[in-house]
Amino acid sequence: DTGVSQNPRHKITKRGQNVTFRCDPISEHNRLYWYRQTLGQGPEFLTYFQNEAQLEKSRLLSDRFSAERPKGSFSTLEIQRTEQGDSAMYLCASSSVQHEQFFGPGTRLTVL
Amino acid sequence: GQQLNQSPQSMFIQEGEDVSMNCTSSSIFNTWLWYKQEPGEGPVLLIALYKAGELTSNGRLTAQFGITRKDSFLNISASIPSDVGIYFCAGRLRYGGSQGNLIFGKGTKLSVKP
Numbered sequence: 001d002t003g004v005s006q007n008p009r010h011k012i013t014k015r016g017q018n019v020t021f022r023c024d025p026i027s028e029h030n031r032l033y034w035y036r037q038t039l040g041q042g043p044e045f046l047t048y049f050q051n052e053a054q055l056e057k058s059r060l061l062s063d064r065f066s067a068e069r070p071k072g073s074f075s076t077l078e079i080q081r082t083e084q085g086d087s088a089m090y091l092c093a094s095s096s097v098q099h100e101q102f103f104g105p106g107t108r109l110t111v112l
Numbered sequence: 113g114q115q116l117n118q119s120p121q122s123m124f125i126q127e128g129e130d131v132s133m134n135c136t137s138s139s140i141f142n143t144w145l146w147y148k149q150e151p152g153e154g155p156v157l158l159i160a161l162y163k164a165g166e167l168t169s170n171g172r173l174t175a176q177f178g179i180t181r182k183d184s185f186l187n188i189s190a191s192i193p194s195d196v197g198i199y200f201c202a203g204r205l206r207y208g209g210s211q212g213n214l215i216f217g218k219g220t221k222l223s224v225k226p
Contacts, residue, residue, distance in 0.1 A: 004154070031212060042116075042200050042216030043155065056213065091154050100145060101214060103154035 004104035006092050012110045013082055020078045021107045025094030032075050033101060034067055035091040036060065043091050043103075049075060082111045118201050118217030125191055126225050133220040134185040135201035143204035144177050144184040145214065150197045158199075159186070193224050 005024045013019050025032050030051050035043035046065070047057045051072040061067075064082075069075040079086055089108050093101040118135045125131060135144070143162055147155035159170050161177035161184060168175055174187045184203075188195055198221050202214040 033213060040218070042118075042202070042218050043214075044216070045213035048212045050212075058213075093154075095212070100157055100160050102157060103147075105152075106154050108152075 004092055004094050004102055006090075006104040006107050008107060009105060010108045010110075012112065014112050015082060015084060017082055018078065018080045019082060019109065020076055021090055021092075021109075023075045023077070023092030023094075023104060025074070025092070026096075026099075026102060027073075029094035029096045029099065029102075030072070031095045031101075032069055033093040033095070034075070034077050035093065035103075037089040037091055037106070038087075046077075079109075082109075084111050087111045116201055116203060116215055116217035118220055120220055121218070122221040122223070124223045124225065127191060127193060129191055131188040131191055131195070131222060132185060133199060133201075134183060135203070135217050136183040137203060138182065139203075139205060140181040141203035141205060142181070144175070145202040145204075146173075146175050146184070146186045147200045147202060148197045149200060149219070155200055188222075191222075191224050193226055196222055196224050198222070 007022045032049045034046040037043045045058050046061050047067050049069040064080045067077045089106040091106045093103045095101040116135050116137050145160050146158045149155045159175040164181050166177040172189045198219040200219045201217040
């Protein structure tokens with residue numbers, strides 16, 4: 001069990017570009033969550049999967065954001081046409097019925 | 113939307129001192145969690161609470177789930193330099209919303225002077 005992993009750890013992009021982040025959850029966890037964290041704030045919920053089904057999306061998840069978990073294992077979060085306000089840490093967490101949410105190290109996005 | 117009010121925002125203490133921080137909400141939660149986050153890393157789970165009135169310890173850390181289900185506190189005894197970090201409370205709602213997602217406080221930044 002290597003924990004939740006996220007790639008890349010850092011991403012710098014220019015405004016208007018698309019970016020994609022990947023999350024690999026703990027292998028036996030069937031639930032996967034995406035959160036966004038800005039400086040000085042706690043994480044804010046974006047979306048949640050149970051296996052491959054996306055069960056909830058926050059109003060924070062604009063139509064420029066899309067998340068997938070095609071085989072119920074890893075997940076990707078894509079942001080299209082990035083804006084400076086998208087600069088944040090994007091955190092992934094996984095859980096199971098027996099285990100609470102464990103977080104990955106995050107992907108720090110900087111939009112220039 | 114729902115908010116968690118976490119206090120204090122920051123603390124500067126001497127090594128060896130005890131620390132107390134708390135979280136309150138206007139909503140009822142069925143789960144309270146406490147996480148610690150260090151710079152550049154994701155939050156690490158410290159303690160999970162599932163029943164009103166529950167008091168749980170993890171080493172020098174003790175947390176309680178408030179009787180009203182609207183608050184929780186975390187105590188750290190005999191602080192050491194490696195306790196430095198940002199501590200977040202997080203709650204899961206009892207009614208409405210997702211059964212899964214957590215609502216986080218804004219964090220308490222702890223600094224420890226050796």
